[in-house]
Amino acid sequence: MVDRNVIAIIPARGGSKRIPQKNIYPLHGKPLLSYTIQSALESNIFRHVLVSTDSEEIASVARKYGAEVPFLRDTKHDDHSTVSEATLSALVQAETHYKNSFDHVVQLLPTCPLRKSTTISQCFTNFLQKKHKSQISAFTYSWMNPWWARTMDKHGNPTIIFPEHHNKRSQDLETVYCPSGSIWIAQTNYLKKHKTFYGPEHKLYIIDWKEAVDIDSTDDMEIANALLSLTT
Numbered sequence: 001m002v003d004r005n006v007i008a009i010i011p012a013r014g015g016s017k018r019i020p021q022k023n024i025y026p027l028h029g030k031p032l033l034s035y036t037i038q039s040a041l042e043s044n045i046f047r048h049v050l051v052s053t054d055s056e057e058i059a060s061v062a063r064k065y066g067a068e069v070p071f072l073r074d075t076k077h078d079d080h081s082t083v084s085e086a087t088l089s090a091l092v093q094a095e096t097h098y099k100n101s102f103d104h105v106v107q108l109l110p111t112c113p114l115r116k117s118t119t120i121s122q123c124f125t126n127f128l129q130k131k132h133k134s135q136i137s138a139f140t141y142s143w144m145n146p147w148w149a150r151t152m153d154k155h156g157n158p159t160i161i162f163p164e165h166h167n168k169r170s171q172d173l174e175t176v177y178c179p180s181g182s183i184w185i186a187q188t189n190y191l192k193k194h195k196t197f198y199g200p201e202h203k204l205y206i207i208d209w210k211e212a213v214d215i216d217s218t219d220d221m222e223i224a225n226a227l228l229s230l231t232t
Helices: 031-041 055-064 085-100 117-130 188-194 220-232
Strands: 003-011 046-052 105-106 134-140 150-152 159-160 175-185 202-206
Touching: 003 031, 003 085, 003 220, 031 046, 031 105, 031 117, 046 055, 046 085, 046 150, 085 105, 085 188, 105 117, 105 188, 117 134, 117 175, 175 188, 175 202
Parallel strands: 003 046, 003 105, 134 202
Antiparallel strands: 105 175, 134 175, 150 159
């Protein structure tokens, strides 16, 4: 059932450098952005599914797949602004446009195309039931174990980052979680106060690693393509 006090914001600026026009880049035959729009609409919990962009081309694609783009982003669309700042800017614009103050905002990155609508619903239900102020999706590290991480100089010499864990077996190491941009939720007043989802009271909500895949490179795009091929 639609909660008329919650808005989904999908931040999708046009200035991607590593993958040009990444947010509308074709993934398994559809624009990358379309997967996030579809899962947001199918979750059936949002009064508005809003795409915030500075690009009219991205806006056109977003509208084609059912999202609302009543305005272009008027600030925080540079390389330096955080995604929290971009979403907050879009939220302020949206409240002015819709003449409505929202209780909750859900940020869904278009670069996380594999999240399911049911997972969005489960995340939001947990957020409400636990009375969280901010909740960030995360996944459990598995074979890419950060406890064994190294840096490397130009000669190939490694420096162990966590030497105290260097000789431990994987089953003896503490479980570590990685935040994912898949589903971030906050009370709007909390986001406005702290200007980030990573405020002092933010919580983690663990999702499947596949739904947490965040496309930042062509390698990530290949992973997403492969996973989609397994489900279609």
